[in-house]
Amino acid sequence: MKRRLLVVLLAILACAAAVLYWWRSGSVQRQLKFRNTQVCISDSDSDISYGSDSACLTIYMFVSYTCRHCRAFLNYDLPQIQKRYIDSGLVRLVLKPIDLAENPDMMSALQLAACMNQNGNADDLLELLITDPFAVYSDDFRQLIDDIIDANPAMAECLLADDFSYVRENNLLFSATSSKGTPIFVTNGHLYAGRRNIDRFCEIIDFELKETN
Numbered sequence: 001m002k003r004r005l006l007v008v009l010l011a012i013l014a015c016a017a018a019v020l021y022w023w024r025s026g027s028v029q030r031q032l033k034f035r036n037t038q039v040c041i042s043d044s045d046s047d048i049s050y051g052s053d054s055a056c057l058t059i060y061m062f063v064s065y066t067c068r069h070c071r072a073f074l075n076y077d078l079p080q081i082q083k084r085y086i087d088s089g090l091v092r093l094v095l096k097p098i099d100l101a102e103n104p105d106m107m108s109a110l111q112l113a114a115c116m117n118q119n120g121n122a123d124d125l126l127e128l129l130i131t132d133p134f135a136v137y138s139d140d141f142r143q144l145i146d147d148i149i150d151a152n153p154a155m156a157e158c159l160l161a162d163d164f165s166y167v168r169e170n171n172l173l174f175s176a177t178s179s180k181g182t183p184i185f186v187t188n189g190h191l192y193a194g195r196r197n198i199d200r201f202c203e204i205i206d207f208e209l210k211e212t213n
Contacts, residue, residue, distance in 0.1 A: 032192070032200075032203070032204055032207060033192070033193075034190040034191060034192050034204075035190070035191050035193075036189055036190060036191070037177055037186060037189060037190070037191040038189070039173060039176045039177050039186070039191075041060045041096070041173060041186055043094060044166060044169075045118055046114035046115075046117060046118060046166045047094050047095060047096065047117075048094070048095040048097070048113070048117055048122070048126065049092060049093070049094045049095070050078070050082060050086050050092065050093045050094075050095075051082075051086040051089070051091055051092030051093060052089050052092060053092065054089070055086075055089055055090060055091050055092035056089075056090050056091070056209060056212055057090065057091050057092070057187060057188075057205070057208055057209050057212055058091075058092045058093075058094060058187060059091060059092070059093050059094070059185050059186070059187040059205075059208075060094050060096055060185065060186045060187065061073075061093060061094065061095050061096065061183055061184070061185050062096045062098055062170065062173070062174045062177075062179075062182055062183060062184045062186075063095050063096065063097055063098070063182060063183055064097070064098055064099065064100075064182040064183075065097065065106075065110075065129040065130065065133040066099075066106070066133050066134070067181070067182045067183065069182070069183060069194065069195040070182050070183045070195075071130050071131075071133070072195060073183055073195050074130050075130055075131075076198075077195070077198050077201060078093070080198055081093070081198075081201070081202070081205070084202065085202075085205055090205075090209060091205060091209075096170045096173065096174070097110045097113070097114075097167060097170060098167065098170045098171050098174050098182070099167060099171070100171055100174070100175075102164075102167075102168070102171070103137075105136050105137045105141070105142065106133075106136055106137075107164045107167055108136070108145050108159070108164075109125070109129065109136040109141070109145075110164075110166075110167045111158075111159055111164050111166065111167060112125060112145065112148070112155075112159060113125050113126060113129065114158075114166050114167075115155055115158035115159055116155075118158070145159070177191055179191070179193055180193075181193070181194070183195060185204075187208050188208050188211050188212065190208070192204060
């Protein structure tokens with residue numbers, strides 16, 4: 001009789017622990033406002049990456065440079081995140097640029113950034129995309145693209161060879177997440193939509209770092 005009672009008590013305790021774990025997990029999810037995603041995201045040589053490949057945590061950011069929230073994150077939040085997490089080797093941030101409208105001018109600009117990034121000299125173009133992305137729709141920028149194609153065969157091959165496959169792949173991945181806008185951040189199978197204030201974003205990073213341990 002006592003043995004049966006002990007078994008029942010242990011079963012009740014196990015159920016209570018499971019319920020408590022479920023409640024706490026749900027509470028964290030509600031507090032940090034993420035949803036689970038099964039979309040598999042991998043690195044590409046064309047990605048703009050901040051941080052070490054050996055970082056404890058990799059965060060993928062889908063970014064549209066015509067999105068003011070994306071630009072605000074890159075302009076104001078990223079320097080603080082870099083100082084606190086990236087430079088210390090804890091976090092790597094990987095940008096996945098998208099253009100769902102597939103505007104030819106923006107697609108060319110994103111492809112050019114990808115090509116230049118492979119050679120380690122995309123900084124000036126990335127700065128332009130952050131500060132004045134609509135400049136890519138100008139005749140001056142179109143002429144710049146033509147001049148690069150004429151002057152640099154290797155860059156021309158990169159720009160023209162694959163019909164913007166890198167950006168289009170990012171577009172497909174973004175669409176697969178069923179997200180409605182940018183930016184979105186994906187890490188550890190969790191998807192965070194929208195720009196958060198810097199304190200909340202650091203709270204998210206701290207939580208995800210614990211999840212990796």
